[in-house]
Amino acid sequence: MGTTNDDGPRTALTRDRVLRAALALADRDGLAGLTIRTLAQELDSKPMSLYYYVATKDQILDGIVDLVFAEVHLPVVGNPWRQEMEHRARSMRAVLARHRWAVGLLESRAAPGPATLRHHDATLGTLRRAGFSLRATAHAYALLDSYIYGFALQEAALPLAGVDSVAEVAAPIMERFADGQYPWMVEIAEGVVMQPGYDFAEEFEHGLELILDAITPH
Amino acid sequence: MGTTNDDGPRTALTRDRVLRAALALADRDGLAGLTIRTLAQELDSKPMSLYYYVATKDQILDGIVDLVFAEVHLPVVGNPWRQEMEHRARSMRAVLARHRWAVGLLESRAAPGPATLRHHDATLGTLRRAGFSLRATAHAYALLDSYIYGFALQEAALPLAGVDSVAEVAAPIMERFADGQYPWMVEIAEGVVMQPGYDFAEEFEHGLELILDAITPH
DNA sequence: CGTCGTTTCGTACATTGTACGATACGCTAC
DNA sequence: GTAGCGTATCGTACAATGTACGAAACGACG
16 A cells, blocks of 8 residues: 555556546655656656646646546526525535645645636626626625635634544543543533534535525525 | 845844744745745854754744734634624635745644643633533534635735736636636626726635524534 | 953854756657 | 757756854953
């Protein structure tokens, strides 16, 4: 598992293969682990060989961000907006939970790929077709995406690498607050976060429903 | 302006001075520009000298994140919750707009500083004192922070370096969609984003009001 | 003046992205 | 075959980064 690759006749290199390997590597080792050299190793190749398919590492980042967007449910323009927005939101959260490194990159890429553009277009179209005014669409989109991205950001920050409950992580931290310095944090930690069965991911649904209920076509 | 520093008797180095210089440097050159070497230059010192006050660069990041949190309005436990949450949200957004590099780091630091802890504690306390149940507090907090962070994330991604209107940036991008590939994006761009006077930052207020209206102590 | 704790720094190394140019490969034209 | 050429691969090298290690400079007190 630790070593790199077996032998076997190397499949021909491809821009697509490079990007998919980069995606897998980022998932496994994080963004910092995504290195031209290790990526080349993973592909049973050499660093400079990748540059035949990709001009710069930034293009690799652009590429894997678009791959991530491609995984998100594409809303169907014409379908009931509430159902589609719910589906899209859940899907996006799941995808971003799968690719924890992606949240910080999603919106920061200057060169959005086709899947990214398709996604935005379909989402906007769904709202418009459902009767949302132009401004209402802009408001709804900003609100929804802010919530989704922000939630994913917090979720990605949780240090939950193969941990059963949040309590395992929170407990040692909370011990340092045993003096009464941060009473409210302790209260919430003990009363909610560290309760058996608590799952931060479920918070997502609560907020999503609240937001969707508050949104109207105007 | 391009050169580094004038002469003058160098002020004594301090952990605090190092952190403040790091903060300023990150604001000026971005996270990537925050380098031990340039930071040392900025302080009229040498790279390895900084390591007397700071064990690792990660500690610098921890430090400036806490400085950022210190800039955010600290809610007053006991005050009306809605007013305090509004104030905190606006303040946080402004701070994160000032320090665009910070959004991705805020929640990802494993070692939260005192200002960070105080901030979370005061926010939770304000909700609790206003009658929010434990679970309602957790829900409200997750919802609000998700929205704020997500909004800041999108805002930070906007390539608005000294640009008057979003239109200046959006126009050239939209031209590439002149074919009918992404009709809904074009529609929104032309009908909203590129309208004179449009300011994405104002979207923040809309969403914030919606969310605060939807929140209840339960 | 000597001694010792505090503070500063010079040198060096491993790791990163990638520029540049050489090589290897697979085909077509003679 | 073999000469040539476009496609694909790679070896070497360089600049920039964080920081380990140990030496030096400094300052106060005996």
